Amino acid sequence: MRTTEETRQSFAIRMRNVEKRIGEFQLKIEDLTLEEGRIHGFIGGNGSGKTTAAKLMMGILSPDAGTIERKDLGPRDITMTSQRPYLLHDTVYANLVYPLRVRGRKPEESQVRALLARFGLEDKAKQYARSLSSGEQQKLSMLRALIFEPRFLIIDETLSNMDPESVEQFEEMILDIQKKNPVTWVIISHRLSHVYRLCDRLHFFSRGSVLASGTGDEILFKSSEPEIRRFMSKEMIRSGSAES
Amino acid sequence: MNVIEKLVGSLFSDVGVYDAIRVTLCMSVCSTLLSSAIGIALGLALERFSFPGKRIVVRVNRTLMGVPPVVVGLVVYMLIMRRGPLGFLGILFTVRGMILAQTLIITPIICGMTYSYAVKTAPAVRVFARTMGANRRQTSILLVREMKYELYFAMISGFGRSISEVGAVMLVGGNIKGNTRTMTTAIALLKSQGIFHEGLTLGLLLLVMAFVIQCLADFLRREVQEEENY
Ligand SMILES: Nc1ncnc2c1ncn2[C@@H]1O[C@H](COP(=O)(O)OP(=O)(O)OP(=O)(O)O)[C@@H](O)[C@H]1O
Ligand SMILES: [Mg+2]
Numbered sequence: 001m002r003t004t005e006e007t008r009q010s011f012a013i014r015m016r017n018v019e020k021r022i023g024e025f026q027l028k029i030e031d032l033t034l035e036e037g038r039i040h041g042f043i044g045g046n047g048s049g050k051t052t053a054a055k056l057m058m059g060i061l062s063p064d065a066g067t068i069e070r071k072d073l074g075p076r077d078i079t080m081t082s083q084r085p086y087l088l089h090d091t092v093y094a095n096l097v098y099p100l101r102v103r104g105r106k107p108e109e110s111q112v113r114a115l116l117a118r119f120g121l122e123d124k125a126k127q128y129a130r131s132l133s134s135g136e137q138q139k140l141s142m143l144r145a146l147i148f149e150p151r152f153l154i155i156d157e158t159l160s161n162m163d164p165e166s167v168e169q170f171e172e173m174i175l176d177i178q179k180k181n182p183v184t185w186v187i188i189s190h191r192l193s194h195v196y197r198l199c200d201r202l203h204f205f206s207r208g209s210v211l212a213s214g215t216g217d218e219i220l221f222k223s224s225e226p227e228i229r230r231f232m233s234k235e236m237i238r239s240g241s242a243e244s
Numbered sequence: 245m246n247v248i249e250k251l252v253g254s255l256f257s258d259v260g261v262y263d264a265i266r267v268t269l270c271m272s273v274c275s276t277l278l279s280s281a282i283g284i285a286l287g288l289a290l291e292r293f294s295f296p297g298k299r300i301v302v303r304v305n306r307t308l309m310g311v312p313p314v315v316v317g318l319v320v321y322m323l324i325m326r327r328g329p330l331g332f333l334g335i336l337f338t339v340r341g342m343i344l345a346q347t348l349i350i351t352p353i354i355c356g357m358t359y360s361y362a363v364k365t366a367p368a369v370r371v372f373a374r375t376m377g378a379n380r381r382q383t384s385i386l387l388v389r390e391m392k393y394e395l396y397f398a399m400i401s402g403f404g405r406s407i408s409e410v411g412a413v414m415l416v417g418g419n420i421k422g423n424t425r426t427m428t429t430a431i432a433l434l435k436s437q438g439i440f441h442e443g444l445t446l447g448l449l450l451l452v453m454a455f456v457i458q459c460l461a462d463f464l465r466r467e468v469q470e471e472e473n474y
Contacts, residue, residue, distance in 0.1 A: 060371050076377035086372035089390055099376045131473045145375075 011071060012036040012152055012184040013057050018066035020056060027052050027208045029066070036071070037182035039174065041195030041216075044205030045231065050188045053205070054080060054154045057186070073152055076103065080154035085141030087129040092121060095129045095140055099148040115143055118173075119166060135161045142170060146177075154186040159194050171198055192235040196220070204228050259430045260421045261446065268426040271339055271413070272406040275346035280399045283351045287358025288387070291366055302359065308352035313345075317412025320345040324416070337418040342426075345412040350402040357398035358391075365391050393464050400461045404454055 013034045020027040027049045042050040055061040097107040116122045119139045138158045202219045204212045323330045335341040373383040410428040417424030434443035
């Protein structure tokens with residue numbers, strides 16, 4: 001009984017008493033634990049510190065104080081797609097296989113082509129990556145993160161410029177991966193509709209700290225924080241009116 | 245080839261036009277390659293490492309980018325003249341001496357351009373490389389690859405500067421016919437002899453070379469910018 005409890009609770013990344021100051025902005029996270037094999041959602045308004053927290057997890061920034069534990073995660077097991085994707089001055093194909101090259105792995109042509117075809121990029125393999133449309137660029141950056149099968153992925157607003165169908169396809173793909181070989185995800189968004197359905201847990205950011213963590217329903221319906229309630233009600237009205 | 249040689253020969257009086265073109269190209273190519281190797285390495289290192297006094301180094305480098313070449317020529321002359329500290333090298337009035345002076349003039353330009361491109365490019369490339377799991381060596385290689393057009397452009401600018409320079413080359417090389425006479429110093433000589441039309445023809449030739457180089461630079465720049473989807 002205890003062992004199952006322990007494995008259930010084992011974490012991929014845990015931040016404790018982490019502080020980071022950037023200019024005027026102060027991030028302060030007392031305890032943020034991301035359980036292994038789960039899909040986590042970071043939500044919160046603009047400038048609330050979601051990206052900054054993600055960069056700390058990636059090791060792109062180092063904290064001023066506190067500890068960040070990464071359990072069994074080497075630098076090659078973890079990846080992040082950035083809000084504004086960085087694409088190499090090269091073709092779509094070269095961008096897609098870059099993480100494989102880094103690992104000395106040879107790309108399997110058929111697999112790469114199938115992946116591109118699944119998201120409507122099959123004709124664009126030889127196109128200059130930076131000439132793609134913004135949604136296509138986001139797709140490419142997403143596929144590039146998935147191709148080497150990392151164990152921890154941070155998806156920072158990467159779904160925001162994709163059409164609804166592509167978003168759905170990626171969601172399916174994510175759920176597919178979770179069924180076969182679960183990895184840990186952090187999906188950052190300020191759109192509730194993107195994360196509510198997908199995520200096992202949500203973490204609500206506000207002014208540089210995590211105001212609440214819990215399941216989608218816990219955050220949505222049970223939170224007593226006025227700020228969360230306000231954020232949620234606005235989101236509900238928006239997605240409600242969009243559907244009708 | 246012979247016909248052209250005769251044709252060009254009949255166009256010019258006895259200033260050694262062929263040799264001047266050969267010397268110009270040899271000197272410019274050598275000094276550009278040398279300066280590129282040193283300047284690119286220094287520019288990247290300057291971006292990569294921080295150390296006390298770095299801002300001063302950057303400022304000094306910016307100043308050197310605009311130093312009058314003739315001043316560099318004078319300094320190099322004093323260094324390599326027979327009684328100078330580097331007199332034992334015996335490179336005064338040789339192409340090697342000219343390459344040394346030119347390298348000193350162009351290196352700060354290439355270094356400065358490399359540095360400013362690197363400052364703009366490197367942070368994003370480093371973050372990206374980190375997310376892709378690249379190690380240090382792979383990150384450095386990636387950075388150079390991502391900057392390759394800009395680096396070509398810096399090299400071309402250096403080359404353009406090199407073929408058009410007169411003062412330093414005159415001081416250090418001595419404008420010896422068939423030996424250290426370049427296209428620009430030949431023009432200076434032709435002018436002093438009052439043979440303007442030949443000077444102009446040679447000048448036109450230089451202009452054509454500069455134009456070709458600019459086309460090349462433009463072509464590279466276009467390749468980078470035109471395809472981008474902003
Ligand atoms: N390099 C920097 N210099 C100064 N301020 C910064 C820097 N990076 C981030 N900040 C500030 O830190 C705050 C948090 O930024 P962060 O990118 O983490 O927000 P976010 O929650 O991801 O917002 P968004 O939803 O808009 O992406 C912002 O107010 C931003 O202005
Ligand atoms: Mg952000």
